[in-house]
Amino acid sequence: MQMTFVALTIAGSDSGGGAGIQADLKTFQELGVYGTSALTAVTAQNTLGVHGVYPLKASEVEKQICAVMDDFPVTAIKTGMLFSVDIIRKVVHTLKHYQAQALIIDPVMIAKGGASLLQNEAIQALKEELLPLASIITPNIPEAELLAGMKITTAHDIERAAEILLETGVDAVVMKGGHLDNQDFAEDLFMSSNGRKFKLRSERIHTKDTHGTGCTFSAAITASMAKGKSMEEAVMIAKDYIHVAIKEGLHLGNGHGPTNHWAYQSYKGSIKEVVLLD
Numbered sequence: 071m072q073m074t075f076v077a078l079t080i081a082g083s084d085s086g087g088g089a090g091i092q093a094d095l096k097t098f099q100e101l102g103v104y105g106t107s108a109l110t111a112v113t114a115q116n117t118l119g120v121h122g123v124y125p126l127k128a129s130e131v132e133k134q135i136c137a138v139m140d141d142f143p144v145t146a147i148k149t150g151m152l153f154s155v156d157i158i159r160k161v162v163h164t165l166k167h168y169q170a171q172a173l174i175i176d177p178v179m180i181a182k183g184g185a186s187l188l189q190n191e192a193i194q195a196l197k198e199e200l201l202p203l204a205s206i207i208t209p210n211i212p213e214a215e216l217l218a219g220m221k222i223t224t225a226h227d228i229e230r231a232a233e234i235l236l237e238t239g240v241d242a243v244v245m246k247g248g249h250l251d252n253q254d255f256a257e258d259l260f261m262s263s264n265g266r267k268f269k270l271r272s273e274r275i276h277t278k279d280t281h282g283t284g285c286t287f288s289a290a291i292t293a294s295m296a297k298g299k300s301m302e303e304a305v306m307i308a309k310d311y312i313h314v315a316i317k318e319g320l321h322l323g324n325g326h327g328p329t330n331h332w333a334y335q336s337y338k339g340s341i342k343e344v345v346l347l348d
């Protein structure tokens with residue numbers, strides 16, 4: 071009998087379906103993993119922006135996590151939008167109880183349109199209480215700046231910020247390069263506490279349809295880790311997955327459209343635009 075792998079995402083809902091819980095579940099499904107979820111907040115959102123944020127009570131988030139963890143053989147957990155100190159503390163408490171095999175933290179803070187998805191006072195709790203539990207964290211550049219407490223402009227800054235983040239106790243950091251001002255490449259840096267370091271470079275796709283790229287990338291890492299892949303393999307697969315999802319964009323909506331979550335399975339060419347740089 072074929073084994074069914076299960077992942078859990080703890081994140082916010084994006085009514086437009088490009089980011090958040092919806093992106094995570096689509097990505098899990100496409101990578102052959104059964105997806106479960108615990109909602110932290112509902113957002114009224116489309117490709118033009120976030121029009122409303124409605125957080126759940128921390129106890130309601132806890133109930134969902136327990137309902138999933140008490141019944142399903144979850145092998146990897148991802149967190150996305152956590153919104154408040156209360157929710158972060160409850161998630162930390164609950165995750166410590168269940169001792170996740172693999173925990174992937176996407177430290178979601180601000181949506182591309184500028185809407186706040188994490189309250190300012192929650193940044194410290196995220197850093198000090200949640201990050202130490204993580205297998206991998208996947209900050210984009212603005213998130214890494216806030217967490218590491220430094221401005222990032224050069225390749226040296228990126229490495230220094232990754233080193234600072236490793237000091238929080240995480241096993242590995244992926245510094246996502248989507249926000250860097252490089253017209254040719256989108257380059258991510260992987261660094262782990264056991265000294266492994268590499269970059270994944272892909273051709274930069276010139277499109278406005280990049281809504282949910284971060285959620286989709288970290289969900290792809292989570293799916294592979296749920297299947298038992300190493301952190302390094304999972305990150306490489308995720309880079310291929312997000313590259314193809316952006317490249318084969320669906321061009322939906324009037325703003326920043328979603329990526330194409332189903333492109334990876336049917337992509338016929340080899341994904342040679344993504345290269346590993348040691």
Ligand SMILES: Nc1ncnc2c1ncn2[C@@H]1O[C@H](COP(=O)(O)OP(=O)(O)O)[C@@H](O)[C@H]1O
Nearest residue numbers: 210246247248249256257274275283284287312
């Ligand atoms: N225009 C692009 N072309 C190719 N890859 C991209 C592009 N924008 C982002 N990526 C990739 O998508 C992933 C998510 O990165 P990023 O956009 O920085 O995250 P976030 O959505 O959290 O801000 C990374 O692997 C990054 O390199």
Ligand SMILES: Cc1ncc(COP(=O)(O)OP(=O)(O)O)c(N)n1
Nearest residue numbers: 082089090181182281282283284285
């Ligand atoms: C509900 C929800 N969660 C997370 C995000 C942020 O998603 P991200 O992948 O960082 O993409 P952008 O919003 O920056 O395009 C979100 N928007 N909504």
